[in-house]
Amino acid sequence: MSSMQAAIRVILGVGLIAGVVCFLFWNVVATSGQHKSVDPSKAMIDALPSLGPHPSLGDEAKVFDRFVGTWDADFAEYSDDGSIRHSSGEVRFGWILDGRALQDVWITYPEGKKREREIGTSVRYYNTKLKQWCVVFVDPAASNLAIVTGGAVGDRIVLRNQTSDGTMRRWSFNDIRPDSFVWRGEKSIDQGKTWRLYAEYHMKRRGAETQTTQVAAPDHRREMITALQAFAPHPSLGDQAKVFGRLVGSWDANYTNYTENGGATHYSGEVILGWIIDGRAAQDIFSAYPTKPGTERSIGTTLRYYDTKTRQWCIVFIAPMFNSVTVMKGGLVGDRIVLLGKDDEGNSLRWSFNDIKPDSFTWRGEISRDHGKTWFLQEEHHMTRRSVASNIVN
Numbered sequence: 001m002s003s004m005q006a007a008i009r010v011i012l013g014v015g016l017i018a019g020v021v022c023f024l025f026w027n028v029v030a031t032s033g034q035h036k037s038v039d040p041s042k043a044m045i046d047a048l049p050s051l052g053p054h055p056s057l058g059d060e061a062k063v064f065d066r067f068v069g070t071w072d073a074d075f076a077e078y079s080d081d082g083s084i085r086h087s088s089g090e091v092r093f094g095w096i097l098d099g100r101a102l103q104d105v106w107i108t109y110p111e112g113k114k115r116e117r118e119i120g121t122s123v124r125y126y127n128t129k130l131k132q133w134c135v136v137f138v139d140p141a142a143s144n145l146a147i148v149t150g151g152a153v154g155d156r157i158v159l160r161n162q163t164s165d166g167t168m169r170r171w172s173f174n175d176i177r178p179d180s181f182v183w184r185g186e187k188s189i190d191q192g193k194t195w196r197l198y199a200e201y202h203m204k205r206r207g208a209e210t211q212t213t214q215v216a217a218p219d220h221r222r223e224m225i226t227a228l229q230a231f232a233p234h235p236s237l238g239d240q241a242k243v244f245g246r247l248v249g250s251w252d253a254n255y256t257n258y259t260e261n262g263g264a265t266h267y268s269g270e271v272i273l274g275w276i277i278d279g280r281a282a283q284d285i286f287s288a289y290p291t292k293p294g295t296e297r298s299i300g301t302t303l304r305y306y307d308t309k310t311r312q313w314c315i316v317f318i319a320p321m322f323n324s325v326t327v328m329k330g331g332l333v334g335d336r337i338v339l340l341g342k343d344d345e346g347n348s349l350r351w352s353f354n355d356i357k358p359d360s361f362t363w364r365g366e367i368s369r370d371h372g373k374t375w376f377l378q379e380e381h382h383m384t385r386r387s388v389a390s391n392i393v394n
Contacts, residue, residue, distance in 0.1 A: 040249030041231040044274030047285050048301075049225045054099035060126045063133060063152050064102050066176070067093040069220025070227075071203040075108060078198050087111060089118075091203060094224030097285070097299050100320040101125040105227040105277065119277045120144070121228065123301060125320035135159055135171075136316055136325060140280040140305035141236075145314060147325060168192055179208035234279035240306045243313060243332055244282050246356070247273050250386040255288060257379050267291055269298075271383060281305040286317075300324075315339055315351075348372050359385040 053061035070092045077085040089108040096103045101123055108118040120139035127134045130149060137146045148171055150159035157173040168188040175182045185199035233241035251271045258264050269288035276283045281303055288298040300319035307314045307329070315328040328341035328351055337353040348368040355362050365379035 039231075041274055042229075043250045044248075044272045044283060044285055045225060045229040045276075047272050048096050048103075048228075048283070049222060050095040050097065050099040051221050052095055052099055057099070057126055060133075060151075063126075063157060064093065064124060065095075066178070067104075067181075068095065068102075068224075069093065070206040070223045071181075072206050073106075074202040076200045076202075078196075078200070090206070090227075091201075092224040092227045094221060096123070097301060097320060098296070100299065101301070101318070103224060103228065105224055107227065117278070119280065121277050121281070121303070123303065123318050125318065127323040129323040133157075133159070134323075134325060136303070136318055138281060138303050138305055138314075138316065140277070140307075143307045143309040145316065145327070147327075166191075170195065179205040228276050230275040230277060230279040232279050233275055233282075237279070237306055240313075240331075241279075243306075243337060244273065244304055245275075246358070247353075247361070248275065248282070249273065251383040252386050253288075254382045254384075255379070256381070258377055260376060270386070313337075313339070315341075343367070350375060 148159040273284040328339035330339035
């Protein structure tokens with residue numbers, strides 16, 4: 001089953017756990033009108049943030065919740081030849097997607113002849129199946145996508161992965177205190193027998209030195225979103241910005257899921273898309289409305305950036321409620337957008353945007369279990385652009 005289909009179908013019977021009502025009330029009060037921004041370019045940024053973790057995370061929320069806010073960073077990069085490159089910047093963390101995930105923004109300030117800052121973003125959620133945190137990091141300018149998993153190890157946080165060439169990577173948060181921590185990046189080319197430090201970042205919470213018992217602590221919860229937001233594509237994208245740029249804004253969605261025995265399920269929701277990280281990437285919020293009183297909406301997010309190395313768009317769909325990350329790649333095929341990838345079971349996936357008009361399009365999700373010889377239509381989503389008038393009225 002594709003992760004997108006699983007994410008949508010959750011609303012057919014998911015119940016609230018004790019305490020969720022209070023949490024949702026607080027979020028609704030604080031974010032009222034989030035989906036009603038008159039400016040389409042701001043709608044996604046308005047809807048994305050959350051004030052705190054979802055109650056279902058329990059104690060796992062504490063692993064990263066302590067980092068919410070802004071950190072001034074002293075970056076050190078170690079080359080294979082022994083040289084060290086120092087730079088400064090900042091990192092911002094904040095909760096998103098009804099508190100089911102965190103997002104952070106990593107920024108390196110320009111120096112020397114560089115006129116632009118370097119910027120990337122991560123989405124991190126707790127995978128209840130693996131009992132681990134999953135972190136998806138994208139750096140569009142470097143065509144870099146990394147997915148690591150892990151969690152608390154003693155008083156540290158350790159995340160790991162292995163690249164296609166066999167290199168093992170280890171990212172860790174060390175010496176964690178309320179106002180400081182040290183992030184380290186290491187790699188191993190001998191299956192973990194030896195490790196080489198390639199990055200060490202010293203972080204200090206912004207404003208920590210000015211806080212006293214007489215001054216109220218600042219509210220850090222929305223600091224990440226102000227650094228994440230962008231309202232236009234980066235000039236380097238050129239014509240590629242038009243591929244997804246025309247979809248920026250809010251879309252009312254009519255979803256249909258098909259089963260292989262001929263059944264179909266219909267429900268509604270919304271998709272909201274906008275530019276992020278200096279316009280180098282686009283992000284959307286995908287949600288399906290609850291069908292029964294006392295249930296929660298299904299929600300996920302997609303990171304989209306143009307990979308200049310492969311000359312394709314890379315799409316990463318993240319559905320925290322279903323422990324799912326799906327990576328797709330592709331771009332324009334005639335007047336359609338076609339993306340290809342694999343699901344968790346190795347089946348081929350094909351996602352496409354069809355009949356694209358200024359105020360409507362149709363998204364289709366197909367699966368092949370015979371390596372693309374035959375395709376089965378699993379999902380068909382009809383999207384209608386939400387008008388400015390309806391945003392104001394609603």
